[in-house]
Amino acid sequence: MDAHQRKIDPLKKVWDPDDRIGDMLKGKRGLVVGVANENSIAYGCAAKFRGFGAELALTFPDEKAKPHIQPLAEQIEAKMLLPLDVEQPGQLENVFETIAREWGRLDFVLHSIAFAPRGDLHGRLVDSSREGFERAMRVSVHSFIEMARLAEPLMTEGGVLLTMSYYGAEKVVHHYNVMGPVKAALESSTRYLAAELAPSDIRVFALSPGPIRTRAASGIAGFDDLVDMAESRSPGKRLVDIAEIGRVAAFLIGGASSGMTGDTIYVDAGLHIMA
Secondary structure: OOOOOOOOOOHHHOOOOOOOOOOOOOOOEEEEEOOOOOOOHHHHHHHHHHHOOOEEEEEEOOOOOHHHHHHHHHHOOOOEEEEOOOOOOOHHHHHHHHHHHHOOOOOEEEEOOOOOOHHHHHOOHHHOOHHHHHHHHHHHHHHHHHHHHHHHHHOEOEEEEEEEOOHHHOOOOOOOOOHHHHHHHHHHHHHHHHHHHHHHOEEEEEEEEOOOOOOOHHHOOOHHHHHHHHHHHOOOOOOOOHHHHHHHHHHHHOHHHOOOOOOEEEEOOOHHHOO
């Protein structure tokens, strides 16, 4: 079977409770922020973390979203499902206080949230509002920094912090607009956090997947064009799926990646290597 015919994991098979795929993460406990539905990157990662043996805490942003997330949390046997809107004062602290009370420690965090107001996201960067830019930075970048600060005292035996970026942080991608500089700031923050937290044996990574049809991505103007471009230009003429991203995330959390930190890891079927 050549690369054009290669079959990748269907989204509906990202999690199969009868298919325990190993024990690489057995005994580890982690927080996953950003599960929205069964198509979200955070869910693909959470399902693989659980498949590799980890115990999980998930979050939901509001009561409207909870009915969509709770069945997924139950499906992957999450130990906790906690409210978290990073724009609401005190909610982030409450999440980590609950984890400290229930678990006493934490081994990894996955940050998979981003936001920009529609007007700023769809307009030129040069026309972006101060309020919109600040809000995008607050939700997409500073919340990750805050999570690192709150996670550090719980990672008593070291740990791993992961966040999600995109190729638009490095190169100009049409329609990505204000999120390009925001994701660039996120990748830079990853490097600084990796340097600062290394003495605590905490490693930090940004994952940079290719375009995925998620609810968040649907807000980007011309997203279908980005998907078509990625599929036509990647070496294998294919996209990646959330299960593939999850397996890479699990590798970074596991001990096999102990010699790595601060990197932006591309999971985009090689798209980023093409001129």
